[in-house]
Amino acid sequence: MRDGDALSEICRRLGPAIYRRCLKILRNPDEAADACQKVYMQLVRHRSRLPPEPEQLRWVYVVATRVCFAQLRDDAWETASGAELNHDAPAPTDSFAEVADRQMALKALSCATEHERMVAWLVLVDGHSQEEAAELLSLSRKTVGKRIQLFLANARRGVFE
Amino acid sequence: MNAARTAHCPSDLTLEEHLLDATPATARHIAGCAHCQAWERSAAEAARAFARENPRWMAKARARSSPLRRWAPLLPVAALAAAALFILHSPSPEAPRYATKGEELTVYIGGQGAPRAATQGERVRPGEALRFQVAPGSAAFVWIASVDSTGSVSRLVPAEGTTPLAVDGARLLPGSAVLDAVEGPERIWAVISREPVSWAVVEQALQGSPVRDPSAVHIPGARTATVLLERGAP
Numbered sequence: 286m287r288d289g290d291a292l293s294e295i296c297r298r299l300g301p302a303i304y305r306r307c308l309k310i311l312r313n314p315d316e317a318a319d320a321c322q323k324v325y326m327q328l329v330r331h332r333s334r335l336p337p338e339p340e341q342l343r344w345v346y347v348v349a350t351r352v353c354f355a356q357l358r359d360d361a362w363e364t365a366s367g368a369e370l371n372h373d374a375p376a377p378t379d380s381f382a383e384v385a386d387r388q389m390a391l392k393a394l395s396c397a398t399e400h401e402r403m404v405a406w407l408v409l410v411d412g413h414s415q416e417e418a419a420e421l422l423s424l425s426r427k428t429v430g431k432r433i434q435l436f437l438a439n440a441r442r443g444v445f446e
Numbered sequence: 447m448n449a450a451r452t453a454h455c456p457s458d459l460t461l462e463e464h465l466l467d468a469t470p471a472t473a474r475h476i477a478g479c480a481h482c483q484a485w486e487r488s489a490a491e492a493a494r495a496f497a498r499e500n501p502r503w504m505a506k507a508r509a510r511s512s513p514l515r516r517w518a519p520l521l522p523v524a525a526l527a528a529a530a531l532f533i534l535h536s537p538s539p540e541a542p543r544y545a546t547k548g549e550e551l552t553v554y555i556g557g558q559g560a561p562r563a564a565t566q567g568e569r570v571r572p573g574e575a576l577r578f579q580v581a582p583g584s585a586a587f588v589w590i591a592s593v594d595s596t597g598s599v600s601r602l603v604p605a606e607g608t609t610p611l612a613v614d615g616a617r618l619l620p621g622s623a624v625l626d627a628v629e630g631p632e633r634i635w636a637v638i639s640r641e642p643v644s645w646a647v648v649e650q651a652l653q654g655s656p657v658r659d660p661s662a663v664h665i666p667g668a669r670t671a672t673v674l675l676e677r678g679a680p
Contacts, residue, residue: 294662297654297655298466300496300654301489301492301493301496301497301650301653302462302465302466304492304493304495304496305462305489305492305493305496306458306462308492309458314495314499318499321496339467342459342462342463342466343459343463346459346462411457411458411459412451412455412456412457412458413457413459414457417457417459421459
């Protein structure tokens with residue numbers, strides 16, 4: 286199979302998963318579509334050294350996560366506000382408690398560095414174990430543990446002060 | 447309100463992996479977990495939105511991998527060769543020129559004239575009704591779905607619910623699908639598995655698949671049987 290064909294097949298097979306990943310983090314369909322294009326560009330750039338098929342989902346999942354957090358960071362710069370994430374728009378079905386929880390989580394996220402946010406997201410939102418998050422981000426388990434602790438400590442401080 | 451994730455819930459990545467390559471353990475968990483069922487529903491919804499909003503992404507595979515386009519310059523030669531072969535080896539009247547039906551899936555067409563079993567590539571008309579017979583051999587779970595020329599998936603049997611139909615031996619399935627006036631090829635799929643595969647897995651595997659190339663579809667943990675229909679006015 287030619288490079289282009291293989292890439293097209295990967296896009297068809299993994300496109301929905303990439304979009305879901307971006308939509309979950311960015312919570313905006315247009316921005317998620319933009320992020321998908323960036324992931325696609327990464328796929329094109331790395332097409333000659335992509336991992337074998339069983340590992341491709343994991344690879345694009347991490348790439349999409351990094352792309353989305355970079356996009357959030359850039360958007361925050363553009364709007365000159367570190368807390369300007371897209372997660373503050375409540376869905377119509379959200380209860381008061383869910384909105385309050387989200388606002389609290391936003392406040393906590395806004396205090397964190399990009400690296401802490403990404404680790405916190407993988408462990409606290411996506412439900413990965415610290416070992417899995419470490420493997421996904423090519424970090425040591427110890428580093429992930431430290432970042433989570435730091436994130437939680439800053440979050441508690443931010444919420445209670 | 448969405449059910450909260452529990453400590454037993456698989457991670458988002460594991461759920462995504464399950465959509466590509468279903469595992470019995472994850473399927474069992476989802477069957478009893480409101481959070482993961484909601485995740486699966488929203489995943490299917492997002493996949494539909496993605497296919498709707500980004501058709502070019504989904505179409506890339508079809509456009510680029512078309513062997514017709516690649517071999518277009520040789521088509522006249524191939525047509526001449528095929529004609530010569532047909533004249534030399536014309537089939538006997540008893541032998542079908544096409545595979546008449548899938549071994550495990552038979553599509554019956556009714557509504558206008560006597561009901562008939564569809565042949566591969568059979569022309570069907572608006573208003574005609576389809577019924578499906580499957581013969582998985584031993585006890586199995588079955589989904590029936592169709593994919594049109596744009597790669598859009600329609601769920602046919604079972605029309606509702608979260609689990610596939612349990613079938614033991616050969617069985618004419620309940621329910622039917624009536625064809626509307628849309629024209630073009632439509633591929634009917636039977637997805638047959640020993641363990642129940644969720645609709646989200648089936649939908650994702652079929653979404654955007656090239657309607658004329660069944661070899662592009664692989665659903666881990668399941669086997670498929672398929673019949674191609676050509677929809678059009680009489």
